[in-house]
Amino acid sequence: MHAISKKASLKGEVLVPGSKSHTIRAVLLAAMSDGKSVIKNPLTSDDCLSALRAARSLGAEIAEAPGSWVVTGRGKDLHVPEDFIDTRNSGTTTMFVAAIASLLDGYTFITGDEQIRRRPIRPLLDALNQLGADAHTTRTGVEAPPVLVKGKMIGGKAYLSGFSSQYISSILLAAPLAGGDTEIFVDKPLEKPYLQMTLDWMRRYGVTPEEVSPDYKYFRIKGNQSYTATDSIIPSDWSGVAFPLIAAVTTPSSVVITGVDFNDCQGDKIVVDHLIAMGADIVKDEAHHRMTVVGGKALRGGTTIDLNDIPDSLPALSVAACFARGKTTFTNLAHVRVKETDRVAVMEEELKKLGADIEIGPDYMIVNGGSPLVGAEVDSHDDHRVAMAMVVAGLFASGTTRVGNVECASVSFPDFFEVMNAIGSNVVVGD
Template sequence: MAITKVKSLKGEITVPGDKSISHRGVMFGAISEGITELTGFLDGADCRSTISCFKAMGIDITQEHDHVVIHGKGLKGLSAPSKMLDVGNSGTTTRLISGILAGQKFISSLNGDESIQKRPMGRIITPLTSMGAHIKSIKDNGCAPLEIGGAPLHAIHYDSPVASAQVKSCVLLAGLYADGVTSVTEPVISRNHTELMLKGFGADIKSEGLTASIVGGPRLIGQKITVPGDISSAAYFIVAGLICENADLLIKNVNTNPTRAGIIQVAKNMGGNIELLNERIVSGEPVADIHVSSSDLHGCEISGEIIPTLIDELPVIAVMAACASGTTTIKDAAELKVKESDRIATVTENLNNMGADITPTDDGMIIMGGESLHGTTIKTYKDHRIAMSFAIAGLVADGETSFDDEGCCVISYPNFFDTLKALS
């Protein structure tokens, strides 16, 4: 796959279903009573890993493209898998399913690909152990593979040192199987899809300020859920519409949950022409159509409470910053180091190779915008967000931009390059 500079970028698109909601729909449907039906499901490798894990525990799940039907067996209806659960490349699957597995009477184990085996799981091992769970890193290195389950749980209040929806969700899901009220307090609010969706399934769950709490032992009932488009997938086209010449894009049906939509605020702060149209609520989540057009962008500081709302979008935001005038400083984003790749390092390496002026820091990067970009071979490190971010950079770079492995996009956006080609 090779990308070349475009003269214009115009059109109307939809993006794949929200990955976070798709994962949770399968998980919560599996431990609910009755049928859960998901429309708009993200048919990507990560979400297929979640389906595979629950099938291995006796849940009947059928899928036709973006339509998934889960025949739930209730909170205690899972069966012991006959072999190690394979979570693939999915950190969401790994951490959320661990909360569910911690409450089972059987012991199970899970593992994933090379990337998952390097990602920190101590952040869930600590709170789950405090709840009385049996959970251990089989290699004793704080990473997968993990062994989980077989012990009764009790409620705790957990002060999480990181603002992570995966950690918060893991503890709340374990709380379904614990006595009493389990709560999690974060330093900054992270995405709240778990809280919104579990409430819809019938859980006694509430959020007050930085704390989310859940009452153990609910009866969850299957739901019909329409999954909106994923703003993390829309982000690439938001940036493309802002940085390309003669661009005018409408991205329809996008989840604009404020705990996820920080990129919209950053685009506005940088002078971007961006507006939300047809705002509405779909299955409990705010949704809108996003209109963007070519813009004269300027640098800004991105730090503090907004970081958890755009952590997955920071690679493509860095591309946007390289195309803006002035300096953009990204701070408080050390979490980038423990994603599918060390995204501080991989973004810095690739932008430097394209001619940008970017300096890495311990918790982010400093980007001096305005330098002309030129094509190069992008080192993706098998990270889907790196591949897609630099495909967008290729739209404004002189020469040809190619990739050592564009196939990793299947993780979250299997048809990404088809969509890009249709617009350009």
């Protein structure tokens, strides 16, 4: 499936769907809890449905209704699935389920799509093995799924690189149900807002770690605990907000984005502040959970943006940097290279097809913006954030931009094209 985007002027109101990161944590914790939990406003994207299916495979009962999921958890009575678990394209689900599987008697086989089968998981498996599990990849010399995990995790000390917050969050979620206490030692933790999100969700379900260092380098979690079922409402997805937001900023537009919580722990909310610092006309109304964007005004470059805590924002922000006049530098990008794709290399490759002036290194990107982009044929590389970013770039490029393989947008933003067209993007989607 492809999308064709051309210059557009946007007008109207956007309500962004629930957060993928929040939804996955909520449904898996509900499965690990004793009792019935109601999750309102879950994101029904491909990744979140992968988490839902995994929870069912492990023994949870889930009733789906419009706008809510009712999850009857099994607590410590979760069991190994009757078949393998296919997480498809969900890296978060893959990591979290591997840790949950380490609590179970028997073997759990976990796999995913081609991108997941290239995604490093060895550091997590090593940590699970340090805590008493038996976890391995299935291909000799390959550090990525498929994986085979056998319990039981008994606790102890785990040493982890902070390269991916998913490794740490996985251990945090599973540790309270382990046979003994767990200590986690982290070297150079990245993506700290996601770690805080995990801790917040654990507390909602009744578990608080005994100790968390302010720098997120040390955690101590008591074992033999239980999660307690609870009801929750999923907030809007700040990672998804970035795309209609930057589309509005870079085109002659007047757009109101609603349903946003400026106090939420999602790190990507800082994208708004970065855009304001670059000169974007954005008015935040925190009391009413909305912001108003008047777009098409020139943005300023000359800024450096550290993506240590917000790696998912690179595709969207690199597009905004092309619109800005001057040099924008993005730093701390090493972990951005091991997402669904190497997003540093992929965004350089695809934006250069539109005429962008970009330089990259192992952990940085420099965008020399301000020169007009010219429409061309580009590709998503089956990466949902790349797909949406390139569609947005086409809205202020001259001519026609054809983005290939855009069906992957459903991984995190199932109604992306409908939402954008409702405010006048006029993006044409076809086979």
